[in-house]
Amino acid sequence: MESVVATMVGRESEQEVLSAFVADPGGRSLVLRGDTGVGKSALLEHVADVASRHGYRTIRAAGVEAESELPFAGLHQFLYPLLSSIDQLDDTHRKVFDVVFGRSQETPPSVMTLGIAVLDLLSLAASQEPLLLVLDDGQWMDASSIGVCGFVGRRLTGSSVKLVVVLRSDLPSGFDTAALPELPVTTLSEKASEQLLDTRHPGLDPRTRRLVLDEAQGNALALLELPPYVRRAGRASGERLGYTGIPLPVRLQQVYGARIEALGDGVRAELLRGALDGAGATAGSPRGTRYRMTGADEAADCGLLDIDPLTGDFIFRHPLVRSTVVQTATPNERRAAHAMLAQVHRDDLERRATHLAASTIDPDEEVAAVLEAAAESATVQGGALSAVAWLTRAAELSESHEERSRRLGSAAYIAGHSGQLDQARQLIRSGSGIGDSPSSVVTSGYVALFEDGDVRSSHRQVFAAIESMRDAGVNERDEILTRLVDLLLAISQYASDETAWERTHELLGGLGDLVPSHSRIFEDAWGDVVRRGAGVDERVERAFVGLADLEPWGVTRLGVAAYHVDTLSQYRPHLQRTVDREVETGALADVMTMLHLIMLDQIAVGEWDEAGRTGQRCLELTTAHQHDLFTYHTHAYLGQVAALQGDIERARELQSLVDTWARPRGVGFLTQITDAIGTTTALAEGDYEAAYLHAIGITPPGVFRPYAHQASRTLLDLVEAALHTGRAEQARTHALAAQRADLPGISPRLALVTYGALAMTATDPGEAETLYRKAETHPHSANHPFELARIHLSHGIRLRHTQGRKAARLPLTLAAETFERLGAPSWTERARAELRATGASALAPSAHLAALTWQERRIAELAASGLTNKEIGQRMHLSPRTVSSHLYRVFPKLGITARAALRDALAKVPGDQHV
Incomplete structure (x- = not known):
């Protein structure tokens, strides 16, 4: 490499950019992207050399194709040289890195959690000397590591750390969407190519020189390597190499192939x-993670290998050497090598499975079982796509038809959850004799539901499959039966049809x-939470304790159950971490x-603006993967956000779009949401008659229609609309029905709105005041600011009269402040009008907190409740450093100097303004 750097020509502009990159104070990141052999590695050596002269410590890593599916394999390379610094971190961060180093079996941390820990580690290491991180062949890095490197690379400003990533332009990479600055590395100009060739290979005869220049086409590695090959091959007469139109990397493999063929059998x-x-991918890589080549001095002597100066290990001189070694080997030679590597990695499940899958030809049940176990491990680590490949291969190696069918069914099931509906169908079709099996029904029912919202036929199909298994005498827990049960519950939830649900329960x-406890949670939460939801929140909480052992769809289903009992907030960090883990290679x-x-x-x-952004992100995924049900489901939630924010035209547009698609299909879950959008939109406009008509379309007053999930959620809407249209009796009847149904015992939100509805409809002033206070001082009221503000507004109107x-x-001020903070303009104006009627000319700002932003206020409340900066960050999806910065600004605004004074400062604010 040193000789390449010394004679590097035609790269003056790139060298200037890289020199400025190193010299520029502060942390930065940069991606070098170009074709194989174009000279990226030489530029990488240049930047490392410049950094060394500036006092930087350089840490190297390289992506390896064999490890591209192994979570954190690439990050392991970067972190390994910093082990001593890791030991200086606190216990929390050390535990995070234990997962990366395979010393812990805990749930892999999210990209944000790990990224923050890596930033802190780099900051600690760079406090002694600035760091340059260089990553070669980044396109082969695993998705988990790419996510963390991208996260870190975007946040190096203000540090003493620089990151350089080298990518091949002919291959896609997770770095493509990392939004890091790029420096394209193009082929050399004709003039620069001639200069490089004449410098490194002077005295070539004109015909050979012209041939090399034509074949190299500005590729630096070809210019360096082709001349001696041309001479040895006797091509100086001017014949063209290879075939016209063959890509240059393929032609260059001929160069290395000749050297490889000349080696002894043992060395090859x-x-x-x-x-x-993936051995010897780069100098300085940690030992023990890959195969270590020995006795390969002959390969080093002919320029195929170099020696790592730090470890003494052999390393491949260029990625093309590795690929050429593989391509020039016979199939039998490759299988034998894989078999030996499987023995070397017998204690590493996924690595062993990779090599066993490649080394085995004939059916082998023992190998198939190992591949299936690797698939299960990959699934819980965010590698569902890898799991599909391993299960498919396991099916091919199964010794019995039953095991083959079962594994193909599992592969199809996971493919469906990975967003690969076409692949799921193909897997079912590829399995002879499984077309009508229960496992095939799982896949076909799943596809029918999520691709087109077919709740009617899919319910019949899945229902019949469960009946057939029952009639066949299944008498113990069965994975396929559980999948069918959970799918039937999902279909029933989307249908929201009373008859279908009753048949399902029966x-x-x-x-x-035979139905697992988790499925019983789903059955009680997803259908009729009013009648079956008591105690579900505690059951969900207990189930989440085993989160590390849950497959992603298990986490999802428990999250849906938590939504129905209004306890999502405490699990949002779990969901966000799972999203970060799964979005690239997992259960999409x-x-x-x-x-x-x-x-x-x-x-x-x-957090309505944030909700809109989350919805748009989800919409991009659902549209790209043609999940029509999820697409319209997302539109429905975006319609709710638009209605809350007073974007009436947008809300009605989305309401109509979803309703037109969902109603003919009988997707009651979505048509209920469209009715709720209509209710919210009408309330925002002050059209209470329309709001009432929409609300009773969900459920009539005085009852909560069975299996109508929006019935309890629109309690306050129906009561307010009824009161404003002179239907006081219906409003009171509905509030009392909520009390009789014991909605406060189901969830904190239902407790808040029930007390609010009872207060709004109470005829006795004393009873009303007691109920208003009960709602406003509920310990979880601040977690539902919109509902609480509506109750404040109603309370203020009653008090004025x-x-x-x-x-x-006071209650009107609190209502107006909250509506304004949320971004609900019509509600804000309504509260302001009521406030003006009290004689107040403007909003009376809450003591101490007037200058705080909503985010600062929320952070202050959480800090006052005793949460650490890390816990607050997890709750609000911020880094601990960001939380600390917010608190630093909050203290002077509150007139305090220490965290311990937060509670007292917030206690001076009436009602819901303190924790």
Whole structure:
């Protein structure tokens, strides 16, 4: 490499950019992108040399194709030289890195959690000397590591750390969307090519020189390597190499192939084992993670290998050497190498599975079982796509038809959850004799539901499959039966049809203990939470304790159950971490639902702008993967956000779009949401008659229609609309129905709106005042700011009429402040009008908190409750450093100097303004 750097020509502009990159104070990142052999590695050596002269410590890593599916394999290379610094971190960060180093079996951290830990580690290491991180062949880095490197690379400003990533332009990479600055590395100009060739290979005869220049086409590696090959091959007469139109990288493999063929059998076998296992990808890589080549001095002598100056290990001189070693080997030689590597990695499940899959030809049940176990491991680590490949291969190696069918069914099931509906169908079709099996029904029912919202036929199909398994005498827990049960529950939820639900309950009731406890949670939460939701929140909480062992679809389903009992907030960090883990190579369809859940929680806690952004992100995924049900589901939630924010035209447009698609299909879950959008939109406009008509379309007053999930959610809407249209009796009847149904015992939100509805409809002033206070001082009221503000507004109006204008000002002020903060313009104006009627000329700002932003206020409340900066960051999806910065600004605004004084400062604010 040193000789290449010394004679590097035609790269003056790139060298200037890289020199300025190093010299520029502060942290930065840069991507070098170009074709194989174009000279990226030489530029990488240049930047490393410049950095060394500036006092930087350089840490190198390289992506390896064999490790591209292994989570954190690439990040391991970067972190390995910093082990001593890791030991200086606190316990929390050390535990995060234990997952990366394979010393812990805990749930892999999210990109944000790990990225923040890596930033802190780099900051600590760079406090002694600035760091240059160089990553070669970044396109082969695993998705988990790419996510973290991208996260870190975007946040290096202000540090003493620089990151350079080298990518091949002919291959896609996770770095393509990392939004890091790029420096394209193009082929050399004709003049620069001639200069490089004449410098490194002077005295070539004109015909050979012209041939090399034509074949190299400005590729630096070809200019360096082709001349001696041309001479040895006797091509100086001017014949063209290879075939016209063959890509240059393929032609260059001929150069290395000639050297490889000249080696002894033992050396070639050693190179093959190293190439297949990603050995010697770069200097300084940690030992023990890949195969270590030995006895390969002959390969080093002919320029195929270099020696790592730090470890003494052999390393491949160029990625093309590795690929050429593999391509020039025979199939039998490759299988033998894989078999040996499987033995070398017998204690590493996924690595062993990779090599066993490639080394085995004939059916082998023991190998198939290992591949299936690797698939299960990959699934819970965000590698669902890898799991599909391993299960498919396991099916090919199965010794019995039954095992083959079962594994193909599992592969199809995971493919569906990975957003690959076409592949799921193909897997079912590829399995002879499984077309009508229960496992095929799981896939076909799943596809029918999520691709086109077919709730009617899919319910019949899945229902019949469960009946057939029951009638066949299944008497113990069965994975396929559980999948069918959970799918039937999902279909029933989307249908929201009373008859279908009752049939589902009857069928599952007859199955007894064959239905797992988690599925029973789904059955009670997803259908009729008013009648079956008591105690579900505690069952969900207990189930989430085993989160590390849950497959992504298990996390998703529990999240849906938490939504129905209004406890999503405490699980949002889990959902966000799972999204970060799954979005690249995992269960993408479950990511869509998790984004729905995150969006719903953002709506609930008043983060409406963030909810809109989450919805748009989800919409991009659902549209790209043709999940029509999820697409319209996302539109429905975006319609709710638009209605809340007073974007009437947009809300009605989305309401109509979703309703037109969902109603003919009988997707009651979505048509209920469209009715809720209509209710919210009408309330925002002050059209209470229309709001009432929409609300009773969901459920009539005085009852909560069975299996109508929006019935309890629109309690306050129906009561307010009824009161404003002179239907006081219906309003009171509905509020009392909520009390009789014990909605406060189901969820904190239902407690808040029930007390609010009872207060609004109470005829006795004393009873009303007691109920208003009960709602406003509920310990979880601040977690539902929109509902709370509506209750404040109603309370203030009543106080103005019963106790006078002065008594009404505080609740009206709180209502107006909250509506304004949320971004609900029509509600804000309504509260301001009521406030003006009390004689107040403008909003009376809350003491101490007037200057705080909504985010600062929320952080202050959480800090006052005793949460650490890290816990607050997890709750609000911020880094601990950001939380600390916010608190630093909050203290002077509150007139305090220490965290301990937060509670007292916030306690001076009446009502819901303190924790």
